[in-house]
Amino acid sequence: MSKISRRRLLKAGTALGIAGSISHSIGKTTAQSSPALEKYVQPLPIPAVRDPDGKRKGAEYHEVSVTEFTQNLHPDLPDTTVWGFDGSFPGPIIEGRRNQHLKVRYDNSQLPSDHLFDVDERIRGTKPEDYPQYDGPVPEARTVTHFHGLNIEHASDGQATMWKSPDGITGPGFVKHVHDIPNRQSRCTTTYHDHALGISRLNVYAGLAGFYFIRSQVEENLNLPSGEYEIPLMLQDRSFNEDGSLYYPDSFVANFAGDTAVVNGAVWPYLEVEPRRYRFRCINQANGRTFNLHLKNESGTAVPTLYQFAADHGFLKSVVPLGPEHTLKSLLLSPFERADIIVDFSEYAGETFTVTNTAEFPFEGKNEGSDLPEVFQIRVADPNTKPKDTSADPADLALPPNSDINKNAARTTRHMVLSMTMDKYGLPLHLINHSRFFEETTVKPQLDTTEIWELENTTHHAHPIHLHLVDFSVIGRGPNGTKEPAPNEQIGKDVVRVNPGETVRILVKFGDFTGKFPFHCHILEHEDHEMMRPFEVVTGNENGPSRKSRPQKN
Ligand SMILES: [Cu+2]
Numbered sequence: 181m182s183k184i185s186r187r188r189l190l191k192a193g194t195a196l197g198i199a200g201s202i203s204h205s206i207g208k209t210t211a212q213s214s215p216a217l218e219k220y221v222q223p224l225p226i227p228a229v230r231d232p233d234g235k236r237k238g239a240e241y242h243e244v245s246v247t248e249f250t251q252n253l254h255p256d257l258p259d260t261t262v263w264g265f266d267g268s269f270p271g272p273i274i275e276g277r278r279n280q281h282l283k284v285r286y287d288n289s290q291l292p293s294d295h296l297f298d299v300d301e302r303i304r305g306t307k308p309e310d311y312p313q314y315d316g317p318v319p320e321a322r323t324v325t326h327f328h329g330l331n332i333e334h335a336s337d338g339q340a341t342m343w344k345s346p347d348g349i350t351g352p353g354f355v356k357h358v359h360d361i362p363n364r365q366s367r368c369t370t371t372y373h374d375h376a377l378g379i380s381r382l383n384v385y386a387g388l389a390g391f392y393f394i395r396s397q398v399e400e401n402l403n404l405p406s407g408e409y410e411i412p413l414m415l416q417d418r419s420f421n422e423d424g425s426l427y428y429p430d431s432f433v434a435n436f437a438g439d440t441a442v443v444n445g446a447v448w449p450y451l452e453v454e455p456r457r458y459r460f461r462c463i464n465q466a467n468g469r470t471f472n473l474h475l476k477n478e479s480g481t482a483v484p485t486l487y488q489f490a491a492d493h494g495f496l497k498s499v500v501p502l503g504p505e506h507t508l509k510s511l512l513l514s515p516f517e518r519a520d521i522i523v524d525f526s527e528y529a530g531e532t533f534t535v536t537n538t539a540e541f542p543f544e545g546k547n548e549g550s551d552l553p554e555v556f557q558i559r560v561a562d563p564n565t566k567p568k569d570t571s572a573d574p575a576d577l578a579l580p581p582n583s584d585i586n587k588n589a590a591r592t593t594r595h596m597v598l599s600m601t602m603d604k605y606g607l608p609l610h611l612i613n614h615s616r617f618f619e620e621t622t623v624k625p626q627l628d629t630t631e632i633w634e635l636e637n638t639t640h641h642a643h644p645i646h647l648h649l650v651d652f653s654v655i656g657r658g659p660n661g662t663k664e665p666a667p668n669e670q671i672g673k674d675v676v677r678v679n680p681g682e683t684v685r686i687l688v689k690f691g692d693f694t695g696k697f698p699f700h701c702h703i704l705e706h707e708d709h710e711m712m713r714p715f716e717v718v719t720g721n722e723n724g725p726s727r728k729s730r731p732q733k734n
Contacts (some may be wrong), residue, residue: 198413207296213426214420214440217254219448219555227391227444230272230548236358239281242274246288246298246323246388255448256702263296263388265325265372265457270414270465271390271444274372276363278396284359286325286374291346295320298430302605304617305340305378305710312618314352319345323383324354328516329492329651329674331365334695337648340377340617340712351377364671364692365651366582367396369412369461369518380423381436381467381704385428385443389465391412396578401570404489405459405522410452410460415513416442417469417552417704434608434705435542435641437469441555445480447522450557456569460521464513468703470543470642470677471555473502473511478532487574489554491521493651493672495579514543514644514677516702518543518561519668522574530562545679579614580676582671585653585687589630594623598678603709610639617698623715625690633686634661637678643706646675646686648697648715656685662699675702690717697724 199218214485232240249267265271265286270307276282297322304310322345335357341353343633370392372385376385404410415439419427429436441448459467464471486502488511489495498587502508502521511519534573536554538547603609615622625631632655651674652663669676678684700712 187489191481192619197729207493212419212421214427214438215257215422217447218441219554220450222255222446222449224411224449224451224556225444226445227268227270230266230274236283238278239283242284244271244284244286244288245290246325247290248292251445253442253445257447258418260297260420260424260426262290262426263383263537264387265390267451269387271372273391273393273412276392277362277365278363278394279626282361282363284361285357286323287350288323288344291323291345293319293321293346295382296386296426296504297378297428299382300432301368302607303378303432304709305376306642310378311341311352316352316361317349319349321346321348322351322376322379323374324351324376324386325359325372326360327361327370327372328646329368329370330361330363331649332359332691334697336360337384337697338375338410338646339698340375340380343376356466363394363470364429365394367464367490368394369490369495370394370492371465371507371516373465378708382428383416384465384704385426385467391461391463391610394462398666399483399554402577402579403570405571409457409571410459410461414443414463415445415471415555417466418442425648428724432607432705432709434610434709435468435703437466437541437552439552441552443556447614448554448556452559452561452712453525453528454567455528456565456567456575457522457524457571462511462513462519464515466515468705469510469513469552470514470539471537471546472504472539473513474509474536475533475558475599478534481531484523484525484528487522487577488519488668489522489574489577489579491668491672492518492674493595494582494673496668497582497671498579498667499574499577500676501575502668508668510538510547512539512547512677514642514675514702515646515704516644516646517675517677524574525560526566526569528560531560533558533560535566545642545682546638571694584671585630587655587687587690590632590687591629592625593632593634595634595636598635598637598643598645607709609709610643610706612699612701612711614709615713617712617714621682621696621714621716623713624718626690627690627717627719630687630689633688634683635676635686636682636683640680642677642679644675644677645699645709646702647699647715650674650690651665652676652686652688654684655687657682659683659686680712692715694719
């Protein structure tokens with residue numbers, strides 16, 4: 181399979197006078213239909229856990245390549261040119277242990293200098309004049325890898341202006357090559373993914389994402405299903421051209437979703453399980469699509485309960501059962517939200533479950549049905565002898581106490597308005613407090629203080645709002661921010677869904693590091709087009725040195 185992408189061929193074709201079709205849709209795009217691909221004909225791939233490349237200053241050290249390569253995503257689809265980490269899409273699992281330092285460097289020097297997709301220069305961050313006090317070049321291909329949800333110093337955060345091009349040009353925010361990760365925080369399932377200003381949507385869609393786990397003794401003491409019974413699930417959507425290449429619109433669209441489900445880099449895969457308990461680490465890693473997941477028994481009978489014990493970080497207050505017999509019927513994940521769940525298949529030998537999706541796109545909080553109604557399939561084996569399963573019963577799993585954020589400690593309340601307008605090109609422009617990314621930093625929490633942020637959504641679509649550096653509690657939602665949040669989103673969050681017409685109230689403690697960090701919508705098309713703002717954690721004099729972080733309880 182040629183490494184030349186369709187887009188590069190089209191560019192050449194246009195130069196020769198052959199017109200390529202260009203979509204100028206500004207709303208939701210359905211311009212492209214992927215080839216029809218048979219569902220559930222290939223097994224779910226499980227990403228490998230990455231071995232460290234050695235040690236540096238006592239910390240395990242990883243040096244991860246960022247390259248372009250081809251990978252087969254479905255047996256009936258020609259190989260797809262993607263970008264990925266260590267030559268795989270998604271990248272390998274990088275594992276940290278709580279309170280043990282890890283150092284990671286990303287090497288993108290072998291990446292092509294032209295992008296896999298068209299870079300729309302109307303979007304901020306794609307040209308030198310977009311940056312304040314910067315007159316260097318802004319190459320088309322640039323990457324910077326962010327570790328999502330980590331309690332980490334500014335310089336290691338992998339922020340939007342810290343990008344680097346394959347030939348070594350660095351963005352104005354670039355500080356250092358090696359990310360220093362202290363892992364001084366609770367266990368979590370999270371992700372490392374691209375965050376380059378103005379092209380994050382393109383880089384992540386090209387494939388730049390992988391799992392990051394923090395494991396802890398506290399978690400291991402719970403006796404959860406482990407080893408081959410612990411399954412990571414990275415949920416994405418993609419669209420394809422007939423030649424197998426990824427389809428993404430040539431011009432900016434504010435809402436784009438693929439028409440094909442991709443899980444762990446495979447189109448509509450199936451997973452074979454034994455009739456026993458499994459743990460699933462779920463992340464919605466789609467650019468902009470929300471998933472509202474249900475199990476459907478193909479024989480029309482009952483389905484097992486999904487027992488959720490963690491959201492983005494740490495542990496929930498207690499296990500939350502999800503399913504048709506419970507208060508919460510489904511697992512709702514907006515982009516980059518996570519869920520750790522246990523499912524017991526022991527009573528379902530020989531049965532097949534389809535994982536279905538009822539979230540509309542773009543998501544409006546209605547759950548009225550999806551254009552992508554199926555995601556993957558789970559087939560339970562029917563062996564002669566029942567497998568031995570000594571893992572804990574999720575129905576009465578006692579979860580470790582969380583170091584809850586004290587609501588009474590909040591001294592500052594900030595109101596943030598999520599709004600939509602049009603930019604000078606007529607493109608939909610989503611903003612936070614009517615401000616763009618490079619405007620003055622006005623949000624300056626004091627180190628070691630707790631704040632309440634009120635996120636008011638005045639637009640017609642839901643926005644998943646993410647804060648770097650911290651995890652937070654969700655203390656209210658609904659029209660006035662006073663409705664109790666669902667039990668599986670109350671604590672341990674770093675992304676929160678804000679539905680249209682809602683005000684979501686979050687409780688945030690700025691505990692460990694000073695410095696500048698972004699908060700943004702995690703719909704990548706919105707984030708790329710200005711729905712991102714900075715906050716700066718300051719000490720009394722605003723310029724105090726970055727303080728060492730302290731271990732947390734679990
Ligand atoms: Cu948004």
